[in-house]
Amino acid sequence: KRQVFRHWSILLSITSFALALLGTFLVRSGVLTSVHAFASDATRGVFILIFLFLVIGVALTLYAWRAPKLQENEQSFAIFSRESLLLVNNVLLVVSCVTVMVGTLFPLFTEAFGLGQFSVGPPYFESVLAPLWLLLLVLVPIGIFARWKYDNLARMRKDLIIPLVPAAVLGMTMPMFWDGFSLWIGLGFTAAWWVAFSSVYLVIDRMRRNKQALWSLPLHFLGMNLGHLGLAVFVVGALAAKNYAEEYNRVIYPRQTLHVEGYDVSFMHLEGKVGANFDSLIGHFDVAVDGKRIARLRPEKRQYFSGGEPTTETSINRGFLRDLYMSLGEMQGVDFETSPWSVRLYYKPLMNWVWAGFIMMALAAYISFRGVRRQKFNKVSKTKGVTDVA
Structure with a gap:
């Protein structure tokens, strides 16, 4: 725009697709051990690697060919402006991407060059990425x-403080609902809710100043704003699911009831089932709260006819505030x-908020794309109308 x-x-678009192909190559070729490597083989890895080099080569060649014809807006912008903040946003995301890569x-490189075997786990990613994302x-x-x-x-001080106050109250209170107060997690919740309330406040303020209805605002x-709201929902869900998830390992007899953190889990019975290419045993478990059944869980063990481990x-x-896995x-x-x-029973709070955030961001991208296309179409139509009149 x-x-x-x-x-x-x-260049970011080319790099993003190239990195997606690189990740596919690593897991599908068997170079990297992953839960997604179930269909890995060397032949497929070679094909993906060739396709990766082909895509990068063709994309960079087209860019080099067309780059001189791309016109940039040469108007300068101040150090503090929306353009500079967008640039900082891009830099932080690129640094996060490099950190993960x-x-x-x-x-892989240390093992390939004989420098020893190293394992990089969650402590590295959390300690580096958490400050960047905050x-x-x-x-x-x-x-x-x-x-x-x-x-x-100074101009936007009021607009920033109004959504910040409820965000701080809600963000700092949320950790107390699960496992006591935590400053860093509270700051994460506060920042996420600040984004959410700022997006809602901006929409309401635009409607009030321009006296417009919600559906008449530009797409x-x-x-x-929907994209920013989706980002906030995703972060709130991810923080809650990561830091307050619970895992319980129990041994239970048929028709026995276990009490697990406010839930009554009852083993009702086992059911045998023959599938198209497997035999299975299905356990039927009732989950109740205060004597009222809220869920029926049916975990399953399968043995495929082709052999292998069960x-x-x-x-x-699934629920709005929590998911239960068994x-x-x-x-x-x-x-x-x-x-x-x-x-094994898992309790994951706000897990569905993670998926809801992704859906909201994807929908926001579609709406924004439609809005930009409509804006260009209207601009071209107006220009053509003026030309025809002239």
């Missing part, structure tokens, strides 16, 4: 209210009617 960062945007490829979330509300070309914080404006099919009960372990005996079974 502003005709800035065109070269940067194209280094953590993924470092063990800074990114803090900058988003400022970017929402910032003007193009030039702005200052690209609605898409921008597989586990997890049963999921998997069936091994039978602790020989009698299917009376022997106990080991089970």
Whole structure:
């Protein structure tokens, strides 16, 4: 829209698709051990690698050919402006991408060059990415209210404080609902809610000032705010699911009831089933709260006719505020009617908010794209009308 960062945007698009292909190559070729490597083989890996080089080569060649014809808006912008904040946003995301790539490829390179075997796990990613994402979330509300070309914080002080107050109250209170107060998690919740409330406040303020209904606002404006709202929902869900998830391993007899963190889990019975290419045992478990059943979980153990180890099919009960997962372990005996079974129960708060955030961001991208296309169409139509009149 502003005709800035065109070269940067194209190179980012090429790099993003190339990295997606690189990730596919790593897991499908068997180079990297992953839960997604179930269909890995060397032939497929070579094909993906050739396709990767072909895509990168053709894309960069086309870019080099067309780059001189891309016109950038040469108007300058101040250090503090929406353009500069968008640039900082891009830099933080690129640094996050490089951080993940280094953590993924470092063990592979050290092993390939005989430097030893290293394992890069969650502590590395959390310690490096958490400060970057916290800074990114803090900058988003400022970017929402910032003007193009030039702005200052003094002008937007009121617009920033109004959504910040309820965000701080809600963000700092949320950790107390699960496992006591935590400053860093509270700051994460606060930053996420600040983004959410700022997006809602901006829409309401635009409707009030222009005296417009919600459906009459520009699509690209609605898409921008829906995308920011989706980002906030995703972060809130991810923080809750990551930091307050619970896992319980229990042994339970048929027709026995276990009490797990406010839930009564009852083992009702086992059911045998013959599928198209497997035999399975399905456990029926009732989950109740205060004597009222809220879910029926049916975890399953499958043995495929082709052989191999038995597989586990997890049963999921989804809710607005939490998800319950249950998997069936091994039978602790020989009698299917009376022997106990080991089970694993997972409690994940706000897990569905993660998926809702992704859906909202995808929908926001579609709405924004439609808005930009409509804006260009209207501009071309007006220009053509003026030409025809002339």
